[in-house]
Amino acid sequence: MDAFTMVILACVAGEAHCATSRVSEMGFTTAQACEARIDDIARTMTKEFGKRPEFKGRQVTYDVSCMDRAQLSAKFGIASSDT
Numbered sequence: 001m002d003a004f005t006m007v008i009l010a011c012v013a014g015e016a017h018c019a020t021s022r023v024s025e026m027g028f029t030t031a032q033a034c035e036a037r038i039d040d041i042a043r044t045m046t047k048e049f050g051k052r053p054e055f056k057g058r059q060v061t062y063d064v065s066c067m068d069r070a071q072l073s074a075k076f077g078i079a080s081s082d083t
Contacts, residue, residue, distance in 0.1 A: 003024060
């Protein structure tokens, strides 16, 4: 069974670049298991952004996707090989 990878894109209003993070765990054997971690990770990232004075009062938006290997390859154009 293929494991899922969580891809997180966090954007702070007014910043030119967004932060990205990829979390892949063998426990993510279903999309539901992957999605169950989203709130915890987004909460932690929000707390870390809140500690930075330059981000005070700015809105943070998240785009989170849980994808298996084939979906990741299709989304990001990753060429894979079985060798």
